[in-house]
Amino acid sequence: MNAPVGTLRIHHIEPISRANGPGLRTVIWFQGCTLGCPGCFNPQTHPFEGGEVWTVEGLLQAILPFADRSEGLTLSGGEPLQQGEGLVDFLSQVRRRTPWSVILFTGYTWEEVQTLPWGQAVLDHVDVVIAGRYQAKRRLARGLLGSANKTVHFLTSRYSMADLERVPDSEVMIDSSGMVHISGIDPLHWMRLHL
Numbered sequence: 001m002n003a004p005v006g007t008l009r010i011h012h013i014e015p016i017s018r019a020n021g022p023g024l025r026t027v028i029w030f031q032g033c034t035l036g037c038p039g040c041f042n043p044q045t046h047p048f049e050g051g052e053v054w055t056v057e058g059l060l061q062a063i064l065p066f067a068d069r070s071e072g073l074t075l076s077g078g079e080p081l082q083q084g085e086g087l088v089d090f091l092s093q094v095r096r097r098t099p100w101s102v103i104l105f106t107g108y109t110w111e112e113v114q115t116l117p118w119g120q121a122v123l124d125h126v127d128v129v130i131a132g133r134y135q136a137k138r139r140l141a142r143g144l145l146g147s148a149n150k151t152v153h154f155l156t157s158r159y160s161m162a163d164l165e166r167v168p169d170s171e172v173m174i175d176s177s178g179m180v181h182i183s184g185i186d187p188l189h190w191m192r193l194h195l
């Protein structure tokens with residue numbers, strides 16, 4: 001079930017990450033996706049019944065304390081654009097209240113994004129979009145591209161392709177409870193090297 005109006009259904013928040021965009025970034029994985037890319041790395045983010053429902057203001061209050069340590073926000077999923085109305089409200093507040101850059105991962109193609117009801121309104125608040133379904137047969141894992149069919153769109157001058165190509169392809173984080181999180185565009189890379 002979709003989150004009620006004025007709220008967002010979120011899978012996970014990572015306060016500080018190095019492998020989800022240039023520099024240190026705060027990352028939000030949205031909960032819920034119907035696009036069904038074969039071989040998706042995050043199937044646990046697909047059900048709209050999972051995750052946690054946040055009000056827009058509650059989510060802002062949870063992440064704003066990280067703004068003095070991270071240079072930007074990365075939105076991933078799940079499919080952020082399947083919660084477009086709440087996302088527009090959230091991003092307009094982020095732009096108004098922080099100096100953060102915004103990177104959006106979406107499974108929709110660039111052309112599909114233009115046709116979504118909230119597509120352009122979301123893009124108005126985003127610096128970089130990485131668009132297109134994940135295709136396991138065209139796996140790439142470079143420059144934040146999970147597969148070769150995906151396209152990158154720089155909507156402001158804040159970043160370049162060289163910035164994306166410097167991003168580490170994986171990282172491992174251990175939280176205060178001892179839980180291990182592995183993320184990045186090629187999360188299995190770290191496991192291949194170390195396990």
Ligand code: SF4
Nearest residue numbers: 033036037040078107
């Ligand atoms: S759009 Fe993303 S979350 Fe959805 S199925 Fe594709 S890779 Fe998985």
